Amino acid sequence: MISREFPNDKEVVKTKLEKIKSDSQNGKNRISASILKLADKDVNKIDFLVRRANEDFRDIVSEAEYPRASSYGFGERDDDESKDDYLEDWEEYSTWKEKK
Structure with missing residues (x-):
């Protein structure tokens, strides 16, 4: 992934x-x-993101893996909307991870 x-x-x-x-x-x-x-291919963002991850890794992981779902507060979306967000997020993340 780093090389890509x-x-x-x-x-x-x-x-x-x-x-x-x-x-x-x-x-x-x-x-x-x-x-x-x-980081979106911007090497200058890496240090900031590492610092944030070391403060609370959950923020970084949720933003990367579930950007839609993590952008809403509790109770802002109904169950069907939340489920759709999670599925779309996971498909997007999986595609990003697997690209060559």
């Missing part, structure tokens, strides 16, 4: 992502993927 999103800055991005704090490698991988998506 930052082909000219792979080593710089790897170094920045090493600063992510997580209890597990799987957690670190998930947070890293979220940061790469949210």
Whole structure:
């Protein structure tokens, strides 16, 4: 994913992502993927996103994986709308992760 999103800055991005704090490698991988998506190919956003993730990783993960669903407060959408948001978000995130 790093090579795809930052082909000219792979080593710089790897170094920045090493600063992510997580209890597990799987957690670190998930947070890293979220940061790469949210950075939107802008290497200058990575440090800010890593700092935010280290404060509360859930904010970064939810923005990356469920941008529609996480933009609403509790009770703002009915169950059907929320379900649709989650499904659309997950399809979008999965497509982003799998692209070559």
